[in-house]
Amino acid sequence: MSLVLETRNIDKHFYKPKDFHVLKDISFKIKEGEFASIVGKSGCGKSTLLYILSTMDTEYTGELFLNEQLITGNSKEELSRIRNRNIGFVFQFHYLLSEFSVIENVMLPAKKLAEKSQKEIEQNAREKLEMLHIGHLAEQKASRISGGEKQRVAIARALINNPTILMGDEPTGNLDSHNSENVFNIFRRLSIEEGLSLLIVTHDNDFAQRTDRIIEMEDGRIIS
Amino acid sequence: MINWSVIIGIAKTHLLTKMKSTVTAALGVTFGIGAYITMAGFMTGLNNLLDGLTLNRTPHIRLYNEIEPSKKQPVSLYADFENTFNVINSIKPKESQKKIHNALPILQYLKTDDAVKGATPQLQTQIFYLSGSIELGGMLIGADIMEEARLSNIKDYIVKGSPEALRNNANGILLGAGLADKMTLTVGDRIQVSTVSGDIFPLKIVGIYQSGLAEIDNSQSYVNLKTAQRILGQPENYITDIHIKLFDIEAAPAMAKRWERQFDIQAIDIKEANAQFETGSNIRNLITYAVSITLLIVAGFGIYNILNMLIYEKMKDIAILKATGFSGNDVALIFISQAVIIGFMGGILGLLVGFSLSALIDNTPFETEALPTIKTYPINYSPLYYIIGIVFALLSTFIAGYLPANKAKNIDPVKIIRGT
Numbered sequence: 001m002s003l004v005l006e007t008r009n010i011d012k013h014f015y016k017p018k019d020f021h022v023l024k025d026i027s028f029k030i031k032e033g034e035f036a037s038i039v040g041k042s043g044c045g046k047s048t049l050l051y052i053l054s055t056m057d058t059e060y061t062g063e064l065f066l067n068e069q070l071i072t073g074n075s076k077e078e079l080s081r082i083r084n085r086n087i088g089f090v091f092q093f094h095y096l097l098s099e100f101s102v103i104e105n106v107m108l109p110a111k112k113l114a115e116k117s118q119k120e121i122e123q124n125a126r127e128k129l130e131m132l133h134i135g136h137l138a139e140q141k142a143s144r145i146s147g148g149e150k151q152r153v154a155i156a157r158a159l160i161n162n163p164t165i166l167m168g169d170e171p172t173g174n175l176d177s178h179n180s181e182n183v184f185n186i187f188r189r190l191s192i193e194e195g196l197s198l199l200i201v202t203h204d205n206d207f208a209q210r211t212d213r214i215i216e217m218e219d220g221r222i223i224s
Numbered sequence: 225m226i227n228w229s230v231i232i233g234i235a236k237t238h239l240l241t242k243m244k245s246t247v248t249a250a251l252g253v254t255f256g257i258g259a260y261i262t263m264a265g266f267m268t269g270l271n272n273l274l275d276g277l278t279l280n281r282t283p284h285i286r287l288y289n290e291i292e293p294s295k296k297q298p299v300s301l302y303a304d305f306e307n308t309f310n311v312i313n314s315i316k317p318k319e320s321q322k323k324i325h326n327a328l329p330i331l332q333y334l335k336t337d338d339a340v341k342g343a344t345p346q347l348q349t350q351i352f353y354l355s356g357s358i359e360l361g362g363m364l365i366g367a368d369i370m371e372e373a374r375l376s377n378i379k380d381y382i383v384k385g386s387p388e389a390l391r392n393n394a395n396g397i398l399l400g401a402g403l404a405d406k407m408t409l410t411v412g413d414r415i416q417v418s419t420v421s422g423d424i425f426p427l428k429i430v431g432i433y434q435s436g437l438a439e440i441d442n443s444q445s446y447v448n449l450k451t452a453q454r455i456l457g458q459p460e461n462y463i464t465d466i467h468i469k470l471f472d473i474e475a476a477p478a479m480a481k482r483w484e485r486q487f488d489i490q491a492i493d494i495k496e497a498n499a500q501f502e503t504g505s506n507i508r509n510l511i512t513y514a515v516s517i518t519l520l521i522v523a524g525f526g527i528y529n530i531l532n533m534l535i536y537e538k539m540k541d542i543a544i545l546k547a548t549g550f551s552g553n554d555v556a557l558i559f560i561s562q563a564v565i566i567g568f569m570g571g572i573l574g575l576l577v578g579f580s581l582s583a584l585i586d587n588t589p590f591e592t593e594a595l596p597t598i599k600t601y602p603i604n605y606s607p608l609y610y611i612i613g614i615v616f617a618l619l620s621t622f623i624a625g626y627l628p629a630n631k632a633k634n635i636d637p638v639k640i641i642r643g644t
């Protein structure tokens with residue numbers, strides 16, 4: 001099975017306010033179709049690691065591979081393109097563009113990619129929304145829907161370009177157990193039915209237990 | 225690759241949801257451009273008017289003979305005194321004729337020159353105007369009136385009668401308006417002129433000439449060249465001035481110098497004769513641009529402020545766009561587009577406002593004795609100012625948008641998402 005994501009000896013320091021070695025020698029691999037979770041105490045560096053993996057943070061040493069291609073050291077433009085094409089990201093806070101409608105939010109990354117016609121993009125976006133049971137909200141303003149709905153819109157947006165991997169930083173952190181369960185089921189189905197790889201940071205033990213693999217972190221290291 | 229439709233789409237949404245600030249910023253530009261168009265149109269209209277008052281009636285080059293002492297005194301012709309230091313007291317010019325030698329061949333020659341639009345002969349002489357017991361000193365100009373009408377806007381200043389009327393009447397005169405007033409004469413009346421040597425000559429008034437410059441109107445009149453020659457008892461080649469219009473006024477100084485040497489004659493060009501008018505025009509232009517640029521800078525600061533605020537408000541949006549694959553340049557373009565859209569809308573509206581104000585001024589009555597042909601304030605509608613106006617609007621808003629956009633470009637999405 002091919003590798004979707006691989007890190008080799010990633011180290012990161014924060015230099016302000018004082019030198020702080022936040023990530024220490026991080027090496028691990030995610031296979032295609034794998035549903036992995038990252039757990040660990042607050043402050044152990046989970047989010048920091050995820051920002052590096054998502055190519056938004058480039059200040060680290062070590063090597064990062066995506067689809068078996070080294071992407072460490074690529075230009076910012078190049079990284080934007082990779083992010084747009086290959087990585088879907090879901091935040092703890094839903095982060096939608098509040099002035100745009102739900103469907104416009106979902107369509108935006110695909111419009112940027114510009115590989116499909118406007119019509120196809122809109123149709124894809126509707127399919128994703130339907131799949132997440134929020135098709136009826138398509139024309140709503142993004143600021144006028146509930147938190148759980150927003151989170152699902154964010155997932156739809158992350159999926160619009162059919163990425164190779166979906167990353168989430170506590171995507172269920174702000175949801176009640178019912179909605180949380182809902183999101184988990186969506187992830188599970190995507191991993192099985194579409195062969196999507198997922199890497200989800202979570203504090204929810206129950207959630208983590210049901211994933212294929214748990215990566216545990218402590219003090220900036222992976223301990224299992 | 226830049227995906228313009230997405231970028232413009234986002235920019236438009238931002239502008240529409242911030243309608244109030246958008247309108248405020250656009251109105252700032254409108255104000256600046258409107259003021260520029262109005263001022264430029266009015267100031268240059270005024271310049272053209274004043275130029276017309278003097279410059280259009282002034283030939284580009286005037287050839288004449290000056291009475292002056294010879295530079296080469298007879299003593300220097302003697303070989304005996306060649307290496308001596310000669311002192312001559314009380315040099316007086318020779319009483320030579322004011323007539324231009326070879327005037328007719330020179331005229332012929334000038335008319336074949338490609339740079340020359342036209343050359344007209346004139347006979348200028350001192351004269352006394354007699355009417356009843358009144359005797360007024362003045363100038364009489366004998367001219368080829370039809371040719372003058374073609375080359376200058378003298379027609380505008382003939383308030384009664386016409387150039388044709390003068391041409392058709394060998395004893396006709398176009399009397400200065402001031403003279404006509406003083407002597408209570410009008411078209412159809414008779415007037416007598418007396419030469420310096422005392423010969424009296426009757427003329428019929430076929431028109432009134434009002435230049436707007438009292439000094440000229442109180443002393444100067446036109447007759448046909450032949451009439452003037454007849455009054456002075458001089459032959460047909462007696463010509464004191466040659467007036468030349470060129471196709472390119474800028475060439476005047478150089479041509480004047482050349483002909484001065486070629487014809488051994490005095491030549492004065494329009495720039496030399498009217499240096500002060502150029503200065504006046506330049507100062508008016510300077511004021512126009514200083515005021516307009518100030519207004520636009522103020523408008524620019526308004527746009528800069530509004531975009532800066534917008535970027536602070538939109539930090540989260542910027543982080544999301546970057547996280548989902550928009551590059552720093554895309555984000556910068558979103559904000560620059562907003563600035564340029566504001567500039568374009570405000571600029572176009574500014575052109576319309578400027579045009580309307582110009583039209584308003586253009587229709588405001590402005591009547592003055594000094595300017596017989598002017599009924600309303602002058603306005604210059606040159607498209608150049610409209611082009612400069614819109615280019616300036618786009619340029620200044622682009623600059624005002626560039627700095628905030630650059631800031632947006634460099635925002636680190638991780639910092640925003642972390643919430644620090």
Ligand SMILES: Nc1ncnc2c1ncn2[C@@H]1O[C@H](COP(=O)(O)OP(=O)(O)OP(=O)(O)O)[C@@H](O)[C@H]1O
Pocket residue numbers: 014015016017020022040041042043044045046047048049642644
């Ligand atoms: N910009 C920064 N400058 C300095 N230190 C930072 C910065 N951002 C994070 N840190 C520190 O790095 C450590 C790791 O932070 P990180 O956000 O990765 O933790 P986390 O594992 O995601 O925690 P949580 O589960 O609470 O989200 C923390 O101790 C934090 O204080």
Ligand SMILES: [Mg+2]
Pocket residue numbers: 046047048169
């Ligand atoms: Mg975290």
